[in-house]
Amino acid sequence: MRTALIGPVTTDLDPEAGAGTASAAWVGYEPPLGVLTLASILRLEGIEPVVFDLDGFVREFQERGGPAQEAFHAAAQTIASLDAQLFGFGTICGSYTLTVRLAEQVRRLRPEVPIIFGGPQASATDIATLNEIKYVDAVVRGEADQIIGTALAQIAAGGPLSVAGVTYRHGGRVVRNPDAPVVVNLDAVPSPAFDLLPYIGHCSRLPVEIGRGCPFACTFCSTNDFFRRRFRMRSPACVLREMRHLEALYGVTDFDLVHDMFTVDRKRVVEFCRFLEANGSTYSWHCSARTDFVDRELIETMRSAGCGSLFFGVETGSTRLQKIIGKDLGIEEAAAAVELVNEAGMRSTVSLIVGFPEETKDDLNATASFGLNAARFDSATVQVAMLAALAGTPLHRKWREELIFDGMIPEQSQQSLGQDDADRDLIRRHPDLFSSFYGVPAGTGREYVGEFRWFFRFALKRCRWLAVALGRHRKPFTEVFDLWRSWRPGARSTQNYFRTFEFAEDLCRFVAECLAAGDSAMDPVPMMAFYYGATQAVLREPERGMATEGNQLPGISSNLTILDFPFSPSRIIDALRERKPIGDECLQATAVACQREGPRIVDMRELPAVAATVLRLCDGRTTAAQIVQRVGHSLPVIPGVSAETFVLAGLESLAQDGLVQMPPALHPV
Numbered sequence: 154m155r156t157a158l159i160g161p162v163t164t165d166l167d168p169e170a171g172a173g174t175a176s177a178a179w180v181g182y183e184p185p186l187g188v189l190t191l192a193s194i195l196r197l198e199g200i201e202p203v204v205f206d207l208d209g210f211v212r213e214f215q216e217r218g219g220p221a222q223e224a225f226h227a228a229a230q231t232i233a234s235l236d237a238q239l240f241g242f243g244t245i246c247g248s249y250t251l252t253v254r255l256a257e258q259v260r261r262l263r264p265e266v267p268i269i270f271g272g273p274q275a276s277a278t279d280i281a282t283l284n285e286i287k288y289v290d291a292v293v294r295g296e297a298d299q300i301i302g303t304a305l306a307q308i309a310a311g312g313p314l315s316v317a318g319v320t321y322r323h324g325g326r327v328v329r330n331p332d333a334p335v336v337v338n339l340d341a342v343p344s345p346a347f348d349l350l351p352y353i354g355h356c357s358r359l360p361v362e363i364g365r366g367c368p369f370a371c372t373f374c375s376t377n378d379f380f381r382r383r384f385r386m387r388s389p390a391c392v393l394r395e396m397r398h399l400e401a402l403y404g405v406t407d408f409d410l411v412h413d414m415f416t417v418d419r420k421r422v423v424e425f426c427r428f429l430e431a432n433g434s435t436y437s438w439h440c441s442a443r444t445d446f447v448d449r450e451l452i453e454t455m456r457s458a459g460c461g462s463l464f465f466g467v468e469t470g471s472t473r474l475q476k477i478i479g480k481d482l483g484i485e486e487a488a489a490a491v492e493l494v495n496e497a498g499m500r501s502t503v504s505l506i507v508g509f510p511e512e513t514k515d516d517l518n519a520t521a522s523f524g525l526n527a528a529r530f531d532s533a534t535v536q537v538a539m540l541a542a543l544a545g546t547p548l549h550r551k552w553r554e555e556l557i558f559d560g561m562i563p564e565q566s567q568q569s570l571g572q573d574d575a576d577r578d579l580i581r582r583h584p585d586l587f588s589s590f591y592g593v594p595a596g597t598g599r600e601y602v603g604e605f606r607w608f609f610r611f612a613l614k615r616c617r618w619l620a621v622a623l624g625r626h627r628k629p630f631t632e633v634f635d636l637w638r639s640w641r642p643g644a645r646s647t648q649n650y651f652r653t654f655e656f657a658e659d660l661c662r663f664v665a666e667c668l669a670a671g672d673s674a675m676d677p678v679p680m681m682a683f684y685y686g687a688t689q690a691v692l693r694e695p696e697r698g699m700a701t702e703g704n705q706l707p708g709i710s711s712n713l714t715i716l717d718f719p720f721s722p723s724r725i726i727d728a729l730r731e732r733k734p735i736g737d738e739c740l741q742a743t744a745v746a747c748q749r750e751g752p753r754i755v756d757m758r759e760l761p762a763v764a765a766t767v768l769r770l771c772d773g774r775t776t777a778a779q780i781v782q783r784v785g786h787s788l789p790v791i792p793g794v795s796a797e798t799f800v801l802a803g804l805e806s807l808a809q810d811g812l813v814q815m816p817p818a819l820h821p822v
């Protein structure tokens with residue numbers, strides 16, 4: 154029985170990520186691990202699988218210049234044309250509308266072929282899915298590794314289904330069989346069938362499952378519903394064997410170790426790290442962890458074994474909310490964990506959530522403060538998302554009757570193809586299926602917290618150190634945001650506005666007009682507003698060509714602008730990074746070389762006074778001899794080295810750094 158397994162759209166495409174490059178469409182691409190694992194299992198059971206990865210298909214379609222929405226129709230035609238006797242769709246909450254619509258199109262094109270759903274979203278909404286979506290024949294729930302072969306065979310045969318873990322339609326009613334047991338021995342699960350993935354060449358990093366099951370019960374999280382709360386891990390030998398296998402096949406040496414709670418069992422993490430080192434592993438790997446299950450020694454052990462980054466789901470900086478949502482992290486302990494990762498030379502991602510029903514402005518400010526404190530570390534990435542009512546969670550059960558569909562889509566339900574009228578119609582008609590597109594009543598108001606999310610996120614993205622400085626301002630960050638809402642020009646409150654450079658320019662003007670008056674000369678907030686305002690102005694400048702005379706004189710690079718500041722930006726940033734007061738040493742006039750590449754600043758470097766003067770003299774009209782004459786008095790005296798030689802060496806160094814364009818042959822006149 155030839156079975157087509159369809160992986161869902163899994164990631165939201167950032168329209169700015171990789172902009173202007175050939176690989177832009179593949180930024181953030183993740184192979185459908187669950188679908189590929191099931192494909193391997195089906196092979197072992199004598200069922201021939203075909204893998205269609207919708208996420209990769211959409212990206213390839215966009216890479217070729219096709220509009221994203223047209224990719225949906227092309228995908229339906231392609232799936233329907235597959236030589237398959239059964240279609241199995243993987244599902245996640247963010248693209249469930251696409252999956253449902255795609256299945257409807259495929260059913261119209263191939264009405265004789267059974268359609269089944271699996272994966273987290275269909276598992277959480279199995280009864281509602283079968284009651285409301287008539288072209289879905291069955292849902293295979295939860296971990297399907299041990300039941301998938303039997304389930305597909307029984308579904309293909311028709312009639313009642315006896316296999317556990319399946320919900321199906323029979324005799325005009327929906328039948329839900331008991332849950333299937335979890336997979337206890339994960340080492341027995343075969344490696345994913347990456348050879349069936351046509352887009353494997355786009356993966357510089359591959360996922361490797363290292364365990365399943367979360368023993369905690371956060372009110373907003375659906376992980377423990379799908380994998381249950383039984384914590385399990387694969388053996389170190391099994392994981393290393395899979396890494397080596399993937400390196401041999403695809404040359405990949407960088408891996409995401411997939412397990413929400415990898416560090417919960419400290420002893421097994423240490424065992425894993427020591428096993429990798431003892432066996433000469435040189436792989437880099439990345440994982441998720443709770444901040445209360447790491448310490449300095451464990452982080453150093455992980456780093457030594459190849460760990461490059463950790464994902465921390467902190468969610469809120471409010472101790473009060475930590476208890477309400479069942480996360481119960483210590484805030485100071487969480488902040489210390491982020492700092493320890495930074496000190497170890499590793500990267501971290503800090504995930505925050507706003508919009509809880511019980512959230513006050515004080516709670517919101519505590520979350521912002523935590524994120525801005527974490528953003529002091531160059532190695533930390535801070536995310537902030539709107540709360541989603543994920544199906545099957547305690548949060549969803551509590552607020553199910555008060556869900557709000559107001560267009561403010563939580564991040565878990567952002568999808569690459571966007572939403573059109575058909576999506577919105579589905580969401581409105583079937584709230585039980587698409588609850589993740591809905592919101593719950595927010596304690597500070599949904600409109601308020603929805604805009605706060607964008608303000609916080611893009612202030613960090615566009616003006617990171619200004620945002621960090623605002624976190625140290627005498628006003629709470631929520632009060633700064635309130636002032637912003639009163640000040641902002643027009644009705645600029647949408648995500649599309651906050652994504653633009655115009656927002657960054659407005660933010661700098663806002664700070665200069667509303668927050669700088671009467672402040673101390675040592676306040677970093679107006680300094681950073683001036684700094685980012687100047688760099689944004691560079692991006693507004695038109696591209697310029699070289700002003701050389703017959704290409705025989707040194708000229709400043711066309712993508713370079715020299716900016717002057719009455720302070721040292723790097724020293725201000727260092728003080729913010731280290732949470733130190735601004736000292737007199739920060740207040741020295743500084744020239745900064747600012748290089749752009751298209752719509753982006755790609756390099757900022759502070760210049761010694763002589764270098765800044767030399768660069769300004771590289772105007773395409775001044776000879777090397779004239780430059781020597783102008784700066785000779787300020788050059789250091791080096792025995793045996795003439796001023797001409799010193800300047801030429803300096804020009805060559807500036808040229809190597811891309812700051813100066815040199816003629817083929819340059820000699821002092």
